[in-house]
Amino acid sequence: MRSEQLVEISRKKLAEAGIENSRFVVLLLAKEILSLSEADLILKKTEEIESPLANRYLAAVERVASGEPIDYVLGFRDFLEIRLKLSPSVLIPRNETEEMVETVIANENTSRVFADIGTGSGAIACALASHIPSAIVYATDISKEALTLAEENARKNGIHNIRFIEANNIEGLGFLLERVEVLVSNPPYVRTADIDSLDLAVRNHEPQIALDGGEDGLDFYREFFRHLPRGKKVYLEISQYETEGLLRLASKLKGYCYEFRKDFSGNYRFMILYPED
Ligand SMILES: C[S@@+](CC[C@H](N)C(=O)[O-])C[C@H]1O[C@@H](n2cnc3c(N)ncnc32)[C@H](O)[C@@H]1O
Numbered sequence: 001m002r003s004e005q006l007v008e009i010s011r012k013k014l015a016e017a018g019i020e021n022s023r024f025v026v027l028l029l030a031k032e033i034l035s036l037s038e039a040d041l042i043l044k045k046t047e048e049i050e051s052p053l054a055n056r057y058l059a060a061v062e063r064v065a066s067g068e069p070i071d072y073v074l075g076f077r078d079f080l081e082i083r084l085k086l087s088p089s090v091l092i093p094r095n096e097t098e099e100m101v102e103t104v105i106a107n108e109n110t111s112r113v114f115a116d117i118g119t120g121s122g123a124i125a126c127a128l129a130s131h132i133p134s135a136i137v138y139a140t141d142i143s144k145e146a147l148t149l150a151e152e153n154a155r156k157n158g159i160h161n162i163r164f165i166e167a168n169n170i171e172g173l174g175f176l177l178e179r180v181e182v183l184v185s186n187p188p189y190v191r192t193a194d195i196d197s198l199d200l201a202v203r204n205h206e207p208q209i210a211l212d213g214g215e216d217g218l219d220f221y222r223e224f225f226r227h228l229p230r231g232k233k234v235y236l237e238i239s240q241y242e243t244e245g246l247l248r249l250a251s252k253l254k255g256y257c258y259e260f261r262k263d264f265s266g267n268y269r270f271m272i273l274y275p276e277d
Helices: 003-016 022-033 038-043 051-065 070-074 095-108 123-131 144-156 192-197 200-205 219-227 240-250
Strands: 076-079 082-085 113-117 136-141 162-166 182-185 233-237 256-262 268-275
Touching: 003 022, 003 038, 003 051, 022 038, 022 051, 022 070, 051 070, 070 076, 076 123, 082 123, 082 144, 095 123, 095 182, 095 233, 095 268, 113 123, 123 136, 123 144, 123 162, 123 182, 136 144, 144 162, 219 240, 240 256, 240 268
Parallel strands: 113 136, 113 182, 136 162, 182 233
Antiparallel strands: 076 082, 233 268, 256 268
């Protein structure tokens, strides 16, 4: 089949399925699967694509048309210049999380021991470990499948300063918690009742364990604050709807001051805690 025919079929299929950004999807799939750039699609439009490759491309289009997120279809996502393999057992890393990690790297590059709690694909841990090579990063998750993938992601990116630990919240770090200087986490924070109103792509494809924060969305933070020792720097991703609840929880903490920060869309998305002087 010629590349122009493939593009035409996929445009039609995606448009019929009501997929937003169908042009972007076509270009991305062509680049990643057919190794054809936007210019190639014009200059080499009559080029014959071999059947196995054309079929792979069309199967990917079909999956996107059925509502699967393109990152799962491609099987990877780039996070602060690190290519992360993805599977349905991990959340697709978000741009907001990149923003949080950029702040951590800028503020904490002289710290030596970090922990990424709920590492998923390993996005936060890999980015910290690769941008601060003198650091050691403990990356934890309660999902074995996530940890296996996160380890693979670190290995494939040549990152060796991460230790992976199956553990529940910060309590699961045990004696290691004492050594950690900076705690970073993007935990599950969607209220259980709100899961049904999430985008279908999220609700049907991303793991529940990565999303569901319990009745008020605060289950993870409640446990986290209960076990938080004095003297740590803490960077948490949060939901804009939970700042009041988080204020209530944090007001019981001793030895900390804290602030909320907005993301690039103007929503409160991060909570940062510092030890009081
Ligand atoms: C929102 S995802 C974030 C994944 C990744 N850090 C990122 O930012 O893309 C939350 C992760 O926390 C893990 N998780 C959920 N509850 C946890 C708990 N109590 N202790 C440790 N990890 C937990 C989930 O398995 C999931 O991988």
